[in-house]
Amino acid sequence: MGDSLTLWTVLETEVTEAEKQELQHHEEIIERGLNTFVDVGNALLAIRDGRLYRAEFDTFEDYCRDRWGMKRAHAYRMIEAATVIDNLSPIGDKLPATESQVRPLTSLEPDRQREAWTRAIETAPDSGITAAHVQSVVDEMLGKTVTNTAGSYTVGNNGVKTCHKCGQLWAADLDYCPYCHISPEARMALC
Numbered sequence: 001m002g003d004s005l006t007l008w009t010v011l012e013t014e015v016t017e018a019e020k021q022e023l024q025h026h027e028e029i030i031e032r033g034l035n036t037f038v039d040v041g042n043a044l045l046a047i048r049d050g051r052l053y054r055a056e057f058d059t060f061e062d063y064c065r066d067r068w069g070m071k072r073a074h075a076y077r078m079i080e081a082a083t084v085i086d087n088l089s090p091i092g093d094k095l096p097a098t099e100s101q102v103r104p105l106t107s108l109e110p111d112r113q114r115e116a117w118t119r120a121i122e123t124a125p126d127s128g129i130t131a132a133h134v135q136s137v138v139d140e141m142l143g144k145t146v147t148n149t150a151g152s153y154t155v156g157n158n159g160v161k162t163c164h165k166c167g168q169l170w171a172a173d174l175d176y177c178p179y180c181h182i183s184p185e186a187r188m189a190l191c
Contacts, residue, residue, distance in 0.1 A: 023052040037099040041082025100131035136162040150176035
């Protein structure tokens with residue numbers, strides 16, 4: 001039994017010449033890269049799914065950490081972002097420019113990702129599409145909007161609030177936007 005396990009381990013870690021070339025191709029993208037998150041995400045996906053790292057590393061996590069100094073979570077965010085971009089490609093030419101713009105979309109199903117990105121484009125402030133704006137669109141779609149007498153805002157997964165009126169972000173435990181509203185207490189003091 002020990003011999004068959006050893007044989008299996010040897011066969012499992014052997015990499016063909018074609019696999020070595022494929023690994024080199026993907027690693028060149030990552031080296032150039034870390035230039036575009038989509039190329040890097042697709043390269044990491046191919047390396048992970050093909051287990052092209054196995055000649056030198058036991059796990060994909062070890063490969064990312066030791067070869068690229070990349071934590072597992074970051075590698076998977078890059079992969080998820082590339083997958084979302086592939087999903088968004090059929091809906092138009094205007095695609096997210098950064099991984100951070102894509103990140104909020106990863107919590108949605110593919111059809112909802114397209115819907116959210118279209119809304120983000122249509123409702124973007126003059127300053128452009130930001131990650132915070134995409135997050136607020138996703139939160140709104142998921143029903144995380146708060147409306148009160150002081151206005152309305154969206155609460156992100158990280159607890160950061162986005163004002164629907166001015167687009168500013170805040171993390172303080174306030175139920176109003178500190179940028180475009182004064183507190184209810186201060187308002188009462190003025191009366």
